[in-house]
Amino acid sequence: MIELEDAAYGYGTEPLLSEIGLRLAPGSFHFLTGPSGAGKTTFLRLCYADLLPTGGSVRLFEQEAKAMSRDDIAKARQRIGVVHQDCQFLDHLPVAENIALPLTVSGRKTGQEAANLEELIGWVGLRARADALPPELSGGERQRAALARAVIMDPDVILADEPTGNVDWEMSLRLLTLLVELNKMGKTVLIATHDLALIRAAKAQVSARVLRIGGGRIHLAGADL
Amino acid sequence: MNVVSRFLRFVQGDSQADRVVPPTGYSARLTVFTAGAMAFLAVFAMALSLAADRLADRWSDALARTSTIRISAPLAELEAQTWAVLTVLEQTSGVDSARALTDDEQRALLEPWFGPDLPVADLPIPRLVEVVETAEGYDAEGLRQRLAAEAPGAVLDDHTRWRRPLVEAANGLRLLGWVAIGLILASTAAMITLAAGSALAANQGVIKVLRLVGARDNYIARAFVRRFTLRALSGAMAGTIAGMIAVALLPRAGDEQAFLTGLGFSGLHWLWPLTVPVLAAVTAFWATRIAAFRTLGGLR
Structure with a gap:
């Protein structure tokens, strides 16, 4: 699905990431942890071709990212649901329309899709807030709306960047449960987080591979997790 | 479709x-x-x-089919030369109609410069003859030569000189x-x-x-x-x-x-x-x- 081979990326002359090799297999569950500034977000952005590697290769669904046109990338992103740390909504549209945005831009908003949207909004517990504007939502509600938007296209892969960064522990567990449920439905999940407690809580629910990022490289995390 | x-x-x-x-x-x-x-x-x-x-159309079409003959002669000969010009024009192929402008019409033409009540009959003003051509037109050079023989004071103006710059301007x-x-x-x-x-x-x-x-x-x-x-x-x-x-x-x-x-x-x-x-x-x-x-x- 998503494969990185000897991939590197740097914002200046110094590489932030180098010799990154990873394959996200279908149905797998990964955590990516590491200190702030280690490159977790950069790694995720490489995974959905928001950044192109300065070295090595990144392949999305059998296609080399560097060789993909912008339309190819747009098509690939319809198969990748991304939950951002800062959520990124269109603030002038109600929550329901923001969640439906991937359907709208792909021209797939049919009657059946509208029914699925209702169900999805209920699944993330935002039925009562469907008509609210994003700035009116709490941190937890925003994260759940972002998760709903990430999965509405029934993507193969879900990438979440610090999805519990702005919410309390109870809400973190609720979001984690939703992501685990999605993984059990066959979705590949990668969560970037520095919250080790969340990773420990997840291990009780799902078989997850934990990766640690540091010194510009990715390692399999030790038994301390 | x-x-x-x-x-x-x-x-x-x-x-x-x-x-x-x-x-x-x-x-x-x-x-x-x-x-x-x-x-x-x-x-x-x-x-x-x-x-x-x-x-441009009006100037090039309308003016192209009209011309003027100016007759400058002593008052005593003016009437005779006018008749001679009209006779020549009647016999000229390509001329549809021709007529001498009346005193009133000449006065109206001069009014913007000299004001009303101009005694046209007492002044040595040339007589104007308006000529309307047929679609085929007439032979301007031939007409000039005949006018020179029959009415020495007559000058043919076929508007070409001043029509061209006006059409170009338009x-x-x-x-x-x-x-x-x-x-x-x-x-x-x-x-x-x-x-x-x-x-x-x-x-x-x-x-x-x-x-x-x-x-x-x-x-x-x-x-x-x-x-x-x-x-x-x-x-x-x-x-x-x-x-x-x-x-x-x-x-x-x-x-x-x-x-x-x-x-x-x-x-x-x-x-x-x-x-x-x-x-x-x-x-x-x-x-x-x-x-x-x-x-x-x-x-x-």
Whole structure:
């Protein structure tokens, strides 16, 4: 699905990431942890071709990212649901329309899709807030709306960047449960987080591979997790 | 058929897609105002061009078929020479009709310079004979030679000397009108490109979100292009209507058919200004589309 081979990326002359090799297999569950500034977000952005590697290769669904046109990338992103740390909504549209945005831009908003949207909004517990504007939502509600938007296209892969960064522990567990449920439905999940407690809580629910990022490289995390 | 259905789909739009780009007040007002003002000017340029066109036609057609014979002779011989000229003209092939201007008509011609009640009969003023040609025309050189023999004081003026520069001037004005319309369209395109660029720059956050959820560049560009095209169309329609009303309110042409009083549309020419909103919309469509793809190409 998503494969990185000897991939590197740097914002200046110094590489932030180098010799990154990873394959996200279908149905797998990964955590990516590491200190702030280690490159977790950069790694995720490489995974959905928001950044192109300065070295090595990144392949999305059998296609080399560097060789993909912008339309190819747009098509690939319809198969990748991304939950951002800062959520990124269109603030002038109600929550329901923001969640439906991937359907709208792909021209797939049919009657059946509208029914699925209702169900999805209920699944993330935002039925009562469907008509609210994003700035009116709490941190937890925003994260759940972002998760709903990430999965509405029934993507193969879900990438979440610090999805519990702005919410309390109870809400973190609720979001984690939703992501685990999605993984059990066959979705590949990668969560970037520095919250080790969340990773420990997840291990009780799902078989997850934990990766640690540091010194510009990715390692399999030790038994301390 | 495909083009027509695509056009209809474009006009009909997609209410969901239209909402993804937030309305931006400044660029919207700028586009509507620019399109309106430019359409107003375009209607005037069109009126100028069409009036010049009519004038050139009139001068080149009407004057080409008339000429004047001026008879300068002592008062005692003037009547005899006039008859001699009219006799020659009656026998000349290619002359449809000829008549000597009356004293009243000559007085009317001189009135703008000498005022009313000019004693024309007492003054040594040349007698004028108006000649109307047939479609085939006459042999000017042959007529000159016969006049020289029969009426030595007669001089044929076939208007060629002063008609040519007038027709050239009218043609120049016509060209100037169309060049002005071209410049107006180019200015409209430039202004809309700037407004669209500004709207795209102000909405980079929106573009980022749209790309994140898998929107193609064509979809993003279309959202902006449709909005700017419809704004330009509505502004240009208002400007065109205002321009047509202003042209209709201009003073009508008087007997003298002066150029400025003849500025306007006549008959089917009133349909021409209706092309202005269409041209404005097409210009806005391409200007925004080019600006949108250039901006999107620069954003990763």
